[in-house]
Amino acid sequence: MHVVILGCGRVGASLAAALQRLDHTVAVVDKDTQAFLRLSRQFHGQRINGNGFDREVLVEAGIERAQAFAAVSSGDNSNIIAARVARETFGVDQVVARIYDAKRAEVYERLGIPTVATVPWTTDRFLRMLLPEGVATEWREPSGSVAVLQLPLHEDWVGHHVSALERATGTRVAFIMRFGRGVFPDGTTVVQADDTVYVAALSGSITEVTAVAQRAPEESE
Structure with a gap:
């Protein structure tokens, strides 16, 4: 062409x-x-x-x-x-x-x-290189306000509903990679071992979101 x-x-x-x-x-x-x-x-x-x-x-x-x-x-x-x-x-x-x-x-x-x-x-590309384990966005909408990122989870989140994770972190779970396939969660979806969870979050909240997800969930969740 x-x-x-x-x-x-x-x-x-x-x-x-x-x-x-x-x-x-x-x-x-x-x-x-x-x-x-x-x-x-x-x-x-x-x-x-x-x-x-x-x-x-x-x-x-x-x-x-x-x-x-x-x-x-x-x-x-x-x-x-x-x-x-x-x-x-x-x-x-x-x-x-x-x-x-x-x-x-x-x-x-x-x-x-x-x-x-x-x-x-460019910022996201640098983050991917600087933070090998880190939290770098997979996608960002044009204004830069909302990002989709892979969320590192504490192992104790396994067995909890996705909705509890959303409440705790203030994010929306966009999708889950499970056994090599993408899964759209609903109200009944439970986090399983080896799930890779991707969430949509406000750009300015990513550090806080990550910190919450890497802690064990509260009992009420």
Whole structure:
């Protein structure tokens, strides 16, 4: 397929190289011609100098035949405007925009533009490396307010109802991995040995949630 990329920074250049290795055709747009120096010598796609939300520039980049568009420039506004033009004017099906401001990402998602909120995503990647046993989020919604994470449990939670765990931690159990299969819990679900429990929690509460889950449950629970 043909892919148009806005922004030839490190991410844009790396994405262009990866797509070319997968035999896709690629056009990279950037208003700074020096940015194209980041592209490898093996890159055979188009290098288009101009603003990524300019329709003429996008047409030159092949947006009319593109199946995908990635806006990964250093500016949130440029990325979202270009992404909307690609989606709404040219009807590109697969559109994604990189956003630095996580609070704005939720707004853009409501406009139908999938976003990658750079700071929360990068933070989670670092946590995975820094905390080998730790609690790193598996998924975070665009605003960064709600996260889904694997919850390490004290062994004494085995035999207790999921609802008791939810009350104690203030979370919602999203699903359980049991014998290699995903299980959606209900009011009768009981935690079993070797269950891997995933919960949805408010981002600011993750430390407290983890501390509660790693303690033995209270008798009343």
